[in-house]
Amino acid sequence: MSLSNYIVIKPSKSFSPLNWNELISYRDLFFTLVTKDIKVRYKQTILGGLWALLQPLMLMIIFTLFFGRFAKIPSNGYPYALFSYSGLILWTYFANALNFSSNSLITNSHLISKVYFPRLLIPVSPIIAGLIDFFIAFIFLLVLSFFYDFSLSWYLLFTPVIVLMLVLNAMGVGFFLSAMNVKFRDVKFTVPFIIQFWMFASPVIYPTTIISRKFIYLYYLNPIAGIIDTFRALAFNPSSFNLFMFFVSFLISIMVFLFGLIYFKKSEKFFADII
């Protein structure tokens, strides 16, 4: 049964540790929420799931036109379309995950004020649901490389690790912003700017090589930068893979995740009262 057999209700300390058993016992609810998020995302649209593909594809076309053709941004010698698309599928996933996740508690406020379940499930669910979109867009990367007659490396099979790091980041930031959002609705208006700014701070549509060497360590404090660079190395040129940079990104991703988790757990007890 989904609830333990002995429950003590009392005012909690400022921080309650993660209850794994409870999270696991709510797995059915979690999968149902994820399925709902997947089903609902493209309901009553004409193109339906095609949007998963079109979002990064449209951006790729725009950026290829303006940055690749007109501004002549370098792309490390790869076709700019392929280069930007490989960054954009990661970025689109991350941006959508962040966007849905940070507003998730607010859009599900009716659940929070009427039923009990581990609140963490709410911001996690859209992040997991978005993986389907990522998968569809990823498949198209293979199609695109075929189109450009560019053979991708087998190291691409390590993509799940990249995705895991993205998920950790999306969760960390999503936990933090969604919990903040319960108290301060300013978050809702801030998130689009955060996403915009973060995209330009990451090597999505330009290569890291244009960053001056002086700032490169500062630049890699952004875990997304390391993630995208690693992904491109795996896809296009495994010999350019930078292990140190990868570990830094991985470590920061875990820190981001933990920070978000702790903030969320600390504020979750007030959700139902102030949402």
Place this chain on the structure above:
Amino acid sequence: MCDPIIEISNIEKIYRLGRSQNKFNTLSGSVSDFLLLPFSNILEIKRLTHFSNKDQSNFDQSILYALKDVSFNIARGDVVGIVGRNGAGKSTLLKILARITEPSSGKALIRGRIASLLEVGTGFHPELSGRENIFLNGAILGMRKTEIRQKFDEIVEFAELNTFIDTPVKRYSSGMYVRLAFSVAANLDAEILLIDEVLAVGDIAFQRKCLQKMGEVVTDRGRTILFVSHNIGAILELCNRAVLISHGRLIEDGMPEVVVKKYQDSLSESNFSNNFNIVKFINLSLKTENEEFIVYNNSPFNISGSIEIPKNSSGYALYCIIENSLGHMITHTRVDVSKNKMGNYNDSITKVSFEYPALFLNPGVYLFYWKVIILSVDVGHGRYLSDKISFSVLGNCNIPEVTLNPIVKTNFL
């Protein structure tokens, strides 16, 4: 005998009310106010969740005790009705037991699997079909997927929605929607159920079905149920125990009949000016064949009492008025009394009884009172009201509120 399934000890819950700030009336005042708004907002929002000991001891206007020092135990298999006026803290208590919100202090112990129904159709998504929503809603209420699959046919059949089960619920009529929602909830299996006023859904036929289902749930499966309702009939029918909460405190705990009576009394309004009046109302009561102040809506009843009136008045009109708990008048009956007609009028105390036929009122709490209008000039015109006295109507019925005009037989005794 085993331990109580729920132990509630000294539960308190405080809320801070959001308050609007004082506004300046001058231009410079409002400009600086506007510029400082972010700072005052942040303080205001931070304050919402921050309670210091000082706040609690001092009498702070913005602090609200939703529950204060509530303790009681519930034994396995008890069906407990929670009654109280709006804002008394009933729902807050359920929310604490459901773990939706934490108590500010105190402790509760729950020994069993608990499920809460504070609303029907929690989490229904309008874009999803009835079928998908059954799974979604079931999961949200804490059911396992296999469990829902097992009960799926039963749920659909109970909701009478066989042909629409694959239609998005946003195309449902509101009646279909609540029927589906209740059906999922009714099939919820848990040792302890917390229910907040969700029985009254759908049309009359479906409501009867719901109550019947509730009855089955209560008797067959030996579950423990806590149930908040304003439907006194349902509480008397289903519960073996009731508690009365008023202003966040537990006032009464015991047999449903006793607690409901106390609740009714708390609803009655007393008319203090009555003491100074020259008209006195004595021993007003409402009776059926067997009971006092409780009526089945399909049986006749009788409101009687005495009035004392100055001898020198030449005549008066007596009204017997029945209102519902919202203060809307349901029916009023008038009888004119003049000296000539009533030989014994000089006795100054007159006993009157109004015999009502069955009124088929919706179940709930109602009030009755008497009103006297003195017609004579010598004593002075006057309009005098008795206390408002509450009574309960039981039965299964839900019809739109109407003003009734029954034929009432009046007897002077």
